[in-house]
Amino acid sequence: MNNNDLTNRFYYIYRFIVIVCIILCVRIIYINVVEGEYYSNIANDSIYKDITIPAPRGEIRDRNGILLAGNKPIFTVKISKNEIDRLGKTDKQKKEQINIIALKLSNILIKNKEKIEDTLPILIQDSDYKFTFDEDIRKWKELNKIPLEKTAKESFYIIVENYQKENGITLNSDLSVVEVQKILNEAGIYPPISVKDNMEFTRQLDKEQWLYKYGIQDKNISAKDAFIKIRENRRIDETLTDLEARNILVIVDAVESKGYLQYEPALIAKDISQKTVALIQENRVDLTGVSVQVEPLRYYPQGNLASHIIGQIGKISSQDEYFLEDERYSKSDYVGKSGIEYIYEKHLKGTNGYEKVLVDSAGKKIRDIDHKEGVSGNKIFLSIDAKLQKVAEISLEKTLKTLQVGGVYESKWGNTNMAGATKIYKNANAGAIVALDIKTGKVLAMASYPSYDPNIFTNGLTKAQYDSLQPENPNDPLSPKPLFNSATMTAVQPGSIFKMVSALAGLENGLDPYYSIQDKGYIDLGGGAVYGNWLWNQSRQTQGYENVITALKDSNNYYFYCISVGYNFATDQKIPMGDMKKGKAILDMARKFKLDQKTGIEIYEVAGTVPDPKVKYEQKKALLKDDITEKMKDKFNDITPSSNEAEYKKRVDTIISWIDENPSRAEIISRLSNLKVKSSKLEEIADLLKYTYFMHADWTTGDIFNMAIGQGEHQYTPIQIARYISAIANGGYLNTVSVVDKLVNKQTGEDTFIENERLRVELSNYGNLEYIKQGMIDVTDEGTAKDIFSKFPIRVAAKTGTAETQGKIxxxxxxxxxxxxxxxxxxxxxxxxxxxxxxxxxxxxxxxxxxxxxxxxxxxxxxxxxxxxxxxxETYSDYSWFVAYAPYDNPQIAVVTLLFQGGSGGHAGPATRDVIAQYMGIYDGEVKLHDEKDDLKIKVEQTEENKDKITTYTLPTQQTYVQELYSQPKVENKPSQEVAIPKKEEPEIEIKSEQKTSEDKAPAENEQQQEQPASYEDEGVIFDESNTP
The missing domain is CATH 1.10.150 (DNA polymerase; domain 1)
Incomplete structure (x- = not known):
């Protein structure tokens, strides 16, 4: 081959390459410039998405590993729009196909009485069409006694005002609306109101969004017109009834609500039976896109047990949207709403798994890419003992129900008559018991009655369940509230259980523990202010000579009146002790025990109130302002509020300012006359001002007397009192209270123990506590609780308390x-x-x-x-308190019992005794707990032919879930140290006392002296449970 041929050949090859390159360049330019947008859209239309596989919440167990909150496997029915859309090419065909499948599926579920996840917000009842949005707002207002015309903002502040009144507290005015809402939520109150920007009912916002989804712009459209439009739009067969059409729309709406998340299957029903699963499997050819999955459902195997500690869960609502900032959460998640479930939400929340899929721009799944299982949340071990908790709850309920009928509390340790001398305490229907580890401050048991079953919140409330959670009498602040934890959220007067503080204040101020004061029955301060000992008021008897130990034993009011002001009224002499500073020494001692502060427990609590003369003055002044502003409207000769509002306000303010001077009655009449008050009203208004307000605005001797015996302005919670009693028993150490023992990291297995802070009460002589403890042991040996503990084999130090509740019900x-x-x-x-x-x-x-x-x-x-x-x-009955610790010689457990309207303090004693008996291992009854293994079985049915035979099926499930069983060795329920049951011994401290004139058997001490929020579904009704109060 010559060179010319070779050159020609290369030339042709070169030309061919150049031409190909030119063609490629032109094509590239054409694709990028001319069709660039088209291909860019194709690339963008293919997107990777994750379908969430829900992870189980972390478990909550007691100190011995008994499951209190776990997860059980349930069958769920879901439907995938992706698969259904493949059955049709046009929009019309797709809608018709999903209608056919939805009708078939709904018929199966209804036939088997399964609960469909019905969130369609249009109800049809007796040809009446209603939006559930509007109905929910109306019903919520009616339940909360809110006028129907009130706006969301007005309704919110009515709820806040009612909460403050019912709990006797005043929220800080500096709190933001969001902070106020959080306080309400922690108290189990969930107003269905969005506080962002302009306040709106959340259901109204939901309505507008839902209508917009179906292209309906008219916010005022009727429910019937909206239903007709949506039915036509969805091409539902005209031969079907509206109820059948609605059943279809329930499923269609669940699917359409996914929006651009069509690759995620929509939940249609959960916790269905195996029988229903089998029917779905048999009809799978006609149920394209329908699948059955096994998922975890939160459950509480012990039911009501410790419900106020554990708390409840609910759907994420508008006030919980901050959770969505955490990538572990989605809008459909359930989160903790109260208790440990709320406080430890971030620990209990697991890390969801996922199924990674490729979807197109419409959200339709193209293919599966990857898969990863979820990781459950961390475990939490509480400090409570489940069996001790059970006994506390049983004993509390038994006490209240016995009181209501005036019956007898029966026990091997002795029966107790629960009827009062002149009445039966039929309104004793609420109370609390708290048991603390004296050395550590850990909660061993905490019962509040009535309680609730948190299981009802995990799958939607029925109307009956929702109603059962509401107060029987919404106007009565003491009406039982199942969601309310009285142990940490109810602060009331302590009565005589406060006398240990008064006694210790006297001892620390130089009072000789053996200094005797003769009980004269009563002290007359003049002006009709008479303060009697309880025995004198009851039977005109006295209790002889009392010292600090015997006064605690006998709960002698007269003694504590005297030491509160450092004056012996029996001998008309000053008591040889330091200055009690008009009772301030007692108030300071109460603050040393932090009775004005929270205990530090993890769950929601309120702080108690130590009386403060300044607070009393301001409260009296505020009451005067409200009262006199209303009463003076028609009392002036020349003006009314409507005729001259500025002048009316000026005169009222002038009258109120006189409280600082407390002028004489004659001077008040003269001043009122100068302000042109009608002459016929001068004496009436003067008496109101002088004797109702001016004379009682300052801190009086009567206030000091009442304060010293635990009446008046004291307000403490049972959990606070339990910490105070523990400090007396353990030598003066105040522990931060905790109900959590440890957290266990699910992934690493690492334990994190919750340590309590421990500080000692500041005393000049800690030996003074021994006199207090001696007085408390004498209460059970020979005092007001003698009969309750006379047959009990363990020495228990105790104190009874009766606190007055004023007013009518x-x-x-x-x-x-x-x-x-x-x-x-x-x-x-x-x-x-x-x-x-x-x-x-x-x-x-x-x-x-x-x-x-x-x-x-x-x-x-x-x-x-x-x-x-x-x-x-009816008149309110008194609060009944009983406090105790045991064993006396080796204190380990402190128990406090509070009964609302329980009458005598002694009525709370038997329940306290039973809790101590269970802790010491001598309880006289069997304590049964639910076996968690029973709940790991998926729901099954019995056949009609053989009700003893369980029918099983092969299940077409897509996922599996297995409840993890706890395998830690069981810890026996017994005291931290071996305690011998001792015989009663002689007191360790010599008691110097005079002969008593009262009988050995002491009745209860006297009262204060008077100087003065889930979804409920029922028959188609839907209620968003995340917004229930």
Missing amino acids: PTKDEVNYYLSHLDYYNVDRSEVLKLAGKIKSESKYKYKEEYYIKSAILQLNPRLKLDNLDTFK
């Missing part, structure tokens, strides 16, 4: 109550209603309806006083 329907007694009030019904309407229309502020009725009655009959209106109502 409101009725469920206050308006009806007042209107039904108009004959007694001597007023005409039509005039009352007319005047009430006038007062309401002229009122600057909005009040409950009964306020206007009462105001009208009082105006129509000026001779009536406010108290006269409540003549026919």
Whole structure:
């Protein structure tokens, strides 16, 4: 081959390569420039997505490993839009196919009485169409006694005001709306109101979003018109009834709600039976896209046990949206709403697994890519003992139910009559028991009655369940509230269980423990202010000479009156001791025991209140302002609030300012006359000012007396009292209270123990505690609790307490109550209603309806006083307290029991004794707990032919889940140290006392002296449980 041929050949090859390169370049340019947007869209349309595989929540167990909150496997039915869409090419065909499948699936589920996840917000009842959004708002307002016309903002502040009144607290005015909402949530109150920007009912926002999803812009469209439009849009067969059409739309709406998450299957039903699973499997050819999966469901094997400690879960609501900042959470997740479930949410939340898929721009799945299982959350071990908790709850309920019928509390340690001398305590329907480890401050048991079953929150509340959680009488602040933890959230007067503080304050201030004061029965301060010992008030008897030890044993009020002011009224001499500073020494001692502070327990609690003279003054002044502003409206000769508001306010403020001077009655009358008050009203207003407000604004001797015996302005929670009793028993050490023992990291297995802070109460002589302890052991040996512990084989130091509850019990329907007694009030019904309407229309502020009725009655009959209106109502009974620690010689457990309207403090003793008996291993009953293994089985049915035979099926499940069983060796429930049951010995401290005039058997001490929020579904009704109060 010559060179020319070779050159030609290379030339042609070169030309070919150049031409190909030119073609490629042109094509590249064409693709990028001309069709660039088209191909870019194709690339962007293929997106990797993760389908969440839910991880189980971490378990909650007791100190011995007994499961309190875990997860059980359940069958769920889901439907995938991806697979259904493959059955049709056009939009019309796709809609028709999903309608056919939805109808078939709904018929199977309804036939087997399964609970469909019905979130379709249009109800059809007796041809009546309603939006659940509107119904939910209306029902919530009615349940909370909120006028239907109130806006979301007005409703929110009504709830806040009611919460403050019911709990006797005042929230800091500097708190933001979000902070106030959080306080309500922790208390189990969930107003369905979004506090972001302008306050709106969350259900109203949901309604607008839902209508927009179906292309409906009219926010005011009726439910029926909306249903017709959606039915037409979804091409549902016209031959089907509206109810059948609705069943289809329930499933279609669940699928469509996924939006751009169509690759995720939509949940249709959960916790279905094996029988239903089998039917779905048999009809799988007609149920394209329908699958059955096994997933974990939160469950509480012990039911109500420790429910106030464990708490509850619920769907993420608007106030919980901060959780979504954590990538582990999605909008459909359940999160802790109260208790340990809430406080340790971030620990209990597991790390979800995922199924990675490739989807197109419409969200349809193209293919599976990857798969990863989830990791469950961390375990939490509580410090409580489940069996001890069970005994506490059983004993508390037994006590209250026995009190309600005036029965006998039966026990091998001795029976106790629960009937009062003159009454039966039928309203004793709430209470609490707290048991603490004296050395560590760990909670051993904490019961609050009534309680609730947290299982009802895991799968939607029925209407009946929701109603059962509401107070029986919403007007009564002491009405039982199942969601309310009385052990940490109820602060009330302590009564005589406070006397140990008063005694210790006296001893620390130089009081000789053996200094004797003769009980004279009562002290007359003049002006009708008489303060008697409980025995004198009860039977006109006295208790002889008392020293600090015997006064605790006998709960002698007279003794504590005297030492509170450092004066022996029996001999009319000063007691040889330091200055008690008008009772301030006692208040300072209460603060040393941190009775004005929270205990530090992990779950929600309120701080108690140590009386403060300044607070009393400000409260009295505030009450005066409210009272006098209302009463003076028609008392001036020349003006009314409407005729001259500025001048009216100026005169009222002038009257209020006199409280600082406390002028004489004559001077008040003169000043009122100068302010042009009607002459006929001068004495009435002067007496009100002088004897109701001015004389009682300052801290009086009577206030000091009441304070010293635990009455008056004291307010403490059972958990605070338990810490205070523990400190007396352990030598003065105050422990931060904790209900959590340890956290176990699920991935590393590492234990994190919760250590409690321990500080010693500042005392000049810790030996003074021994006199207090001796007085408490004498209470059970020969004092007010002698009969309760006379047969008990373990020496227990204790103290009884009876705290007065003032006032009358409101009725469920206050308006009806007042209107039904108009004959007694001597007023005409039509005039009352007319005047009430006038007062309401002229009122600057909005009040409950009964306020206007009462105001009208009082105006129509000026001779009536406010108290006269409540003549026919029942009177509140006293709080019953009992505190104890055991064993006396080696203190290990402190127990505090509080009974609402329980009458005598001794009534709380038997329950306290039973808790101690269980802790010491001598309880006289069997304590059974639920076996968690029973709940690991998936729901099954019995056949009609053989009800004893369990039917099993082969399950077409896509995922599996197995509950982890706890295998830690069982720890026996027994004291931390071996304790011998001793015989009763002689007191270690010599007691110098005089002969008593009272009988050996001491009745209960006297009272204060008077100087003065889940979803409920039922028949188609849907209620968002995350927003229930």
